Amino acid sequence: MPDAAPAAAAPPVAAPPLSRRGLERLDLLLLSAEALDLNGGEAMVWMSEQMGFTGLFANRVELWKRRCHNPLRRATRRGELNPAETDALIRILCALADRLYPLLRALLSGAEPEAVRQQRWQLFEGRLSELVRERMNPRRVGVQTLLDPQRGARQRQQLILALAYGAGTGGYERLRASLHDPVV
């Protein structure tokens, strides 16, 4: 029985801490999940408690402090997060994406009428822009690009794609590997 267990279910090997770039992407993905769900902030805290991460993030302030390691934040924090904390944040993100999968799918589906699809994208982009303006440093080029209607379109679409392909338990390893991509 143990030798027949699926290889894919094996626990991932220990990885180095997430780079600043990885932390930036992780926070932007969490922000996108918030943009898709008006109650996203609350859902994140609730999900953290449900998944047993209260030891790592005792309350919403602790969760917010970890997210502030994103260098694009207005009040950014120095230093790096330990791998247990980043893994917990990635698991929360995958669980949120799994919950939001019908919305993600509707944004990506080519079968939807184009007008409806455009309207959905406008809603998402408008909400994401509000959150970015509220929390990110507008002097950073990365923030300006993300807010730009033309130049930021590909990046916003990439955030939705990453959430769709990284949703659920199966998406955790893919998303985690992607956040550890080297910075060149």
Add this chain to the structure above:
Amino acid sequence: MILWFSRMKHTLRYNQVSCRLQVEGLPDVSIGQGGEALGIITGWSLRWSGRPELEGRRDHLLALMAVVLPYARHLISGVARPFGGGELPVRIAPREPAGHRLELRSSQPETAPLTLELDDAELADLVRVLDQLRLDPRLQLKLDLPAPQPLHPREVLERVPMRRRLVAPLGGALALALAAGVGLLLPEPRPRQSPAADEPAGSALPTDSAAPTAPGQPAQQGEP
């Protein structure tokens, strides 16, 4: 005997909006499996709404997982490149201007390969049913799928289109060539006459025994 096999046979089903995966098999009693375990895959089918149904053997299903899951992993990093083909009966590649092309080659020699064109949502559905299958505790089969890894730096570089990657080095080379061209057009400065050569003979200033030389000309010594 047939009745015994039919009683042992299990079917695993995974549903998403656009597709439905059904895997049939038996527990591998030779290694002590029983109950709901599925250790031997006898067949599978993948039904798409409005498209032909895919069927195959165990190897085809494993090839589908080995190709689609790494492809999705690369898409998360923004790298869209083909996977599969060659010896594998499955190939997936990005499609212009958007979407993905999944090709399945039949093991029958005279059957043409089947091509499915998927949009991002349909691919995400396929990834989800394959994830559900590989993480299902009832499937007790060694899948030998490599764990997703961070990309190689070269792959990260290639994410940027070639034209954009070449802008900086080509711009630099062009600027250098322009600067060199302008420099060549400028006239060469004439050699400056030394002040001593302009002065009349019998100058009050003391002079060395050797005659002064103009800059750029070797001193003439020991001439006959």
